[in-house]
Amino acid sequence: MRRRATVPARVNIIGEHTDYAGGLALPFTIKNRLVLEANFSTTEYIGDATIIELWKEAGGPVAELKLQSDIPIGKGLSSSAALCIAIASCVTGQLANMQTCHLAQQIEHRVLGTKCGLLDQMAMVYGKQGYATMINFSTNSIEKIEMPRTWKFKLIDSGIHRKLADTNYGPNLSKNSDHVIAENNRVMQAQNASAEELGDLLNKSHESLINLGVSLPSIDSKVSELQQMNGVLGARMMGGGFGGMILVLVNDETVLPEYPLVESSGPATLEIIL
Numbered sequence: 295m296r297r298r299a300t301v302p303a304r305v306n307i308i309g310e311h312t313d314y315a316g317g318l319a320l321p322f323t324i325k326n327r328l329v330l331e332a333n334f335s336t337t338e339y340i341g342d343a344t345i346i347e348l349w350k351e352a353g354g355p356v357a358e359l360k361l362q363s364d365i366p367i368g369k370g371l372s373s374s375a376a377l378c379i380a381i382a383s384c385v386t387g388q389l390a391n392m393q394t395c396h397l398a399q400q401i402e403h404r405v406l407g408t409k410c411g412l413l414d415q416m417a418m419v420y421g422k423q424g425y426a427t428m429i430n431f432s433t434n435s436i437e438k439i440e441m442p443r444t445w446k447f448k449l450i451d452s453g454i455h456r457k458l459a460d461t462n463y464g465p466n467l468s469k470n471s472d473h474v475i476a477e478n479n480r481v482m483q484a485q486n487a488s489a490e491e492l493g494d495l496l497n498k499s500h501e502s503l504i505n506l507g508v509s510l511p512s513i514d515s516k517v518s519e520l521q522q523m524n525g526v527l528g529a530r531m532m533g534g535g536f537g538g539m540i541l542v543l544v545n546d547e548t549v550l551p552e553y554p555l556v557e558s559s560g561p562a563t564l565e566i567i568l
Contacts, residue, residue: 297387298331299380301562303371304417305447305541306532307426307492308499309481311506313411315474316432318481321413322441322558323421326371328363330380344405348378351401354385368455370533375414378402379562389564392434395419410534421561428485441558444489446544448553450520450529452513454537473506493528493543497521500530508535516540525549 302323309319330345334357339346341359349359365373378398383389386397395415402408412431420427420436428437480495487495500517503509513531517540520529525545532541547555 295335296331296333296567297384298329298565298567299383299389299562300565301328301330301376301379301383301418302326302421302559303328303365303373303376304414304421305371305449305556306413306417307445307447307541308484308495308530309413309429309477310499310503310530310532311470311508311534312474312477312481313413313429313431314409315470317474318431318478319413319417319429320426320439320481320484321417321421321429322426323418323561324371324556325559326365328361328365328373328376328380330377330384331360332384333358333360345377345381348381348401348405349385351405352381352385352397354381366451368538369451370531370538371449372414372418372533374402374406374408375410376418376562378406379415379418383562383564387564387566389562390419392416418562421559423560424558426558428481439485442489445492446489446546447556448542448544448550449532449556450516450540450542450550450553452516452531452537452540454510454512469506473502476502489527489543489545493526496528496530496541496543503531503535510536513537513540523549 303326304321304323306321336358345359365371367373378401382394382397398415416429422438425438426441428439484495517529520526527543529542532539
């Protein structure tokens with residue numbers, strides 16, 4: 295028997311560093327995918343050492359594990375979470391439930407050392423094409439928000455590669471409460487925002503991340519440069535911090551023409567092949 299999990303990358307529009315504080319976030323999935331195939335017709339563990347370690351931590355039996363992915367590593371698109379979701383779903387044979395999300399989070403904590411919340415896992419499991427997923431982490435509840443056609447996003451690589459487990463991932467705790475309250479308000483406002491209003495919210499979100507202590511001066515200068523470009527409505531650093539992708543909201547696809555628009559795709563899937 296084989297199981298094949300296909301897991302998308304995720305983009306978080308707004309709601310950063312809120313998941314572990316019981317806050318709100320508004321992510322969506324994109325076309326970049328990670329595919330893990332587990333073949334249970336073997337007598338030994340075969341595959342990459344880290345993948346095997348994650349697999350064993352999830353309670354996986356002997357299997358051959360093959361991985362393909364076009365999700366950039368260390369760029370704020372949640373490649374590690376995608377891998378852990380794929381492993382959790384292939385081990386359990388289940389996908390669309392919170393148990394999968396919790397198991398994926400658990401093995402990421404224990405093996406990879408990233409003390410993440412549930413933003414990435416829930417975004418990937420509950421994504422829907424054409425929609426963003428509004429997540430309330432105080433109850434782990436979701437609401438599908440249809441994305442207006444005027445919301446046009448591009449991702450700009452900051453050129454700064456980071457691994458959250460190797461950084462001071464925890465934010466400035468003295469400022470964390472203020473950030474979460476303000477960021478939650480921005481998530482609520484974003485749900486019915488025009489593109490111009492959303493752009494302003496993205497800019498304010500980045501300023502809050504600077505105050506939280508999870509940005510870098512080199513990132514801030516890139517974000518500021520983008521924010522001042524004609525046709526750019528807003529921009530902010532995306533992900534846990536210290537590098538990765540910059541999310542840019544543009545008037546239309548002719549702005550920053552060398553970068554493609556990123557569009558909302560569907561959720562993770564699991565195939566069982568007998």
